[in-house]
Amino acid sequence: MLLDLHTIIANPGSVPFSYESDISDMHFDSVSEFLSPLRAEGKVVNSADVLTLTATLNVKMLCVCDRCGVEYEQEKTLEITAKLAEDLEDEENPEIFLVEDNKADLDEILITAFVLDMDSKFLCSEDCPGLCHQCGKPLKDGPCDCKKDIDPRLAVLGQLLNDN
Numbered sequence: 001m002l003l004d005l006h007t008i009i010a011n012p013g014s015v016p017f018s019y020e021s022d023i024s025d026m027h028f029d030s031v032s033e034f035l036s037p038l039r040a041e042g043k044v045v046n047s048a049d050v051l052t053l054t055a056t057l058n059v060k061m062l063c064v065c066d067r068c069g070v071e072y073e074q075e076k077t078l079e080i081t082a083k084l085a086e087d088l089e090d091e092e093n094p095e096i097f098l099v100e101d102n103k104a105d106l107d108e109i110l111i112t113a114f115v116l117d118m119d120s121k122f123l124c125s126e127d128c129p130g131l132c133h134q135c136g137k138p139l140k141d142g143p144c145d146c147k148k149d150i151d152p153r154l155a156v157l158g159q160l161l162n163d164n
């Protein structure tokens with residue numbers, strides 16, 4: 001969506017917005033599905049001729065745990081701030097978004113902020129115990145039936161201690 005900012009381009013003031021961006025076709029390795037659009041509530045403020053967008057983003061997604069491979073739902077909320085400008089003095093600065101014909105491209109701004117904030121690690125819980133290395137069962141629901149073999153390195157150590 002293009003957000004019309006003409007009322008505040010040369011005047012102090014603010015333009016509020018409430019928007020849902022469809023990100024269902026975006027792909028992340030650890031996200032199997034987006035369960036909601038990327039929702040945003042925010043505003044663009046002109047203060048001393050500097051345009052600043054602030055917003056709260058919220059999205060629900062079905063993620064895959066890096067450790068146990070089990071899917072889990074996660075709701076993510078983040079606060080973003082972005083600078084907007086009519087001219088890009090520094091074309092290479094990715095943190096400034098261009099306002100063209102008095103309009104800001106909300107999809108570009110919101111999705112960029114979301115992607116930059118995307119976690120690099122996905123865990124169903126902070127202390128996910130992962131999978132049993134013998135039977136491959138996720139251990140977060142309780143122990144599996146495998147006999148706990150003694151680590152061979154510990155067995156050697158035990159032997160040495162016995163020998164002495």
Ligand SMILES: [Zn+2]
Nearest residue numbers: 065068124128
């Ligand atoms: Zn897990």
Ligand SMILES: [Zn+2]
Nearest residue numbers: 132135144146
């Ligand atoms: Zn097991």
